[in-house]
Amino acid sequence: MPDKPVRVLIADDHPVFREGLAVLLSAIPGVEVVGTAADGTAAERATTELAPDVILMDVAMPGLNGVEATQRILATTPNLAVLMLTMSADNATLLAALRAGATGYLLKDAGPEEISRAIMAAANGEAIFGPAMARQVTNLFTHQAAAPPPPVFPQLTAREHEILVLIAKGLTNSQIARRxxxxxxxxxxxxxxxxxxxxxxxxxxxxxxxxxxxLA
Structure with a gap:
């Protein structure tokens, strides 16, 4: 357990879930809930006022959503850890959150122990994902790595592309014709x-x- 409690800010637009989570986390040794926010703008403001170590950030919030808020917050407070806690398990949202700088991604059906472990891990600088999301992260980046790069000059036919490569290498028309x-x-x-x-x-x-x- 850390010498000082991990300061946590909860950002979620559902008041019942937000306050329930605050009560649940307040009962966990080593965790201090320093505040809550109902949207991304409030989360950004609370980050400045309360200096949390970890933010539990919902994705779908009115106004400034969780991904946008994460990007803005981390631009000014890069050492802060943001854990996305959301109902959304789709790859597009996951990838957007990671690109925004989120440290981890949990679904809202995660249990108290899983959330507690994630908070502690995030506070220690570790990336953390729920079991299902960890598989999605692996698959997402494996598929991205395996995908071929986009074609250069897609407007050209295969033959024209082949000729352009030879032109770039300095061959004349006669040399290309023979080749x-x-x-x-x-x-x-x-x-x-x-x-x-x-x-x-x-x-x-x-x-x-x-x-x-x-091409050359």
Missing amino acids: LCLASKTIRNNVSHILTKLQVADRAEAIDVARRAG
Whole structure:
């Protein structure tokens, strides 16, 4: 148990849940509920006035929602830990909360022991998620890592992209024609289409654009 109690602020727009949680947490050794807030704006104001160590933040609140409030609060108080405590288990909300800087993400059906452990872990600088959310976090970032990068110049056909790469490497039309076993006229036509689609004036400008995009 820490020498000083962990100072907790509860932000939730449902008064029954908010006050019930405050009573529950106040009974836990090592936890001090320093205040409550009914929306994101109030949470931001209370953070300045009460200096909590951890905020239990609902996501769906009127006005300034929990994700927006988290982002604003952490911009000025980066050492503070924010735990999202919400009914929402969808990936979009989870990812938005993580991008905003949330330390953890719990669902509102979490039990008192789980919430207490999460508060202590967050106060110690650890990232914490409920069991179901931990699996979602793993799956979310695994799928993101496995996803292919977005294509460069998606307006080009596969053949035009291939030719642009060779142009960026400094090959002439004749050299490209020999490399791809195509007629010179075909290469000229493709180069013309490439210049139009890239909205560049000439070959030199196309080379510059392609190289800046990493094609060479």
